[in-house]
Amino acid sequence: MSKRHAAKYKIDRRMGENIWGRPKSPVNRREYGPGQHGQRRKSKVSDFGTQLKAKQKLKGYYGNISEKQFRATYTEAVRVKGDTGENLIGLLERRLDAVVYRAKFVPTVFAARQFVNHGHIKVNGRRVNIPSYKVKVGDVVEVKDTSRQMILFMEAVQSGERDVPDYLDVDHGKGTAKLSRVPTLSEVPYATQMEPSLVVEFYSR
Structure with a gap:
């Protein structure tokens, strides 16, 4: 933390x-x-x-x-x-907490770190609780089923404060995000x- x-x-x-x-x-x-x-x-x-x-x-x-x-x-x-x-x-941008934040699963990068730390995130089906974990291109980052009922997640998904960048394929209904490519500075x-x-x-x- x-x-x-x-x-x-x-x-x-x-x-x-x-x-x-x-x-x-x-x-x-x-x-x-x-x-x-x-x-x-x-x-x-x-x-x-x-x-x-x-x-x-x-x-x-x-x-x-x-x-x-x-x-x-x-x-x-x-x-x-x-x-x-x-x-x-x-x-x-490949940090797991950064991907969780970019995918709009949480409202802030600080919340993303806590979300990962508390075990709400899986990568390719396996629970990962290390915020600095490096996500690879093609990896699927997923919010656990029970965690998708959290107010934090639901409010972040519905927020119009920011958009999901093009280098992530996100399905908020399923709570999944896939890194399609490593972004350049101009894309972030x-x-x-x-x-x-x-x-x-x-x-x-």
Whole structure:
């Protein structure tokens, strides 16, 4: 469980952006950071600061995963052939909690992590309770029959707040989602601009 589950909107305010595009975000009302010094005039940000913010924003978006996990994902992205930034996005979108969130089985990525942790999800017929589990192309992610009666699931499915991206084949009636392909950066429906190239620069220093 993320340590920031109870204060997830602090991430929005710290970044100064509504990174999930949610209507309840405090950034919609005040764009300055949290705390008593949040309204101070901002000084010019260094290259390091810009890279750090890009990393913190991307890490925060996926439920503020730990630095150790995020660094491991980056290391894997470096090993895979192709553009490291694109590989990083592809690996993050293949996380089981990310797929559950994208499929609109739950309202937030934090709820997705909890949903997976509590055993409500099966992958190819087998229960998986590890949010960082990497879903492969063609895998079928399924909400357990009993879990489809939960208010959390039913409200998320009916919500018009966001759409299911094209790289997932989702059947809300059956509670299933299949990853049809690993998405590119341009295909991922981020509510704000993500800059994985700056994340690569940060770790390449």
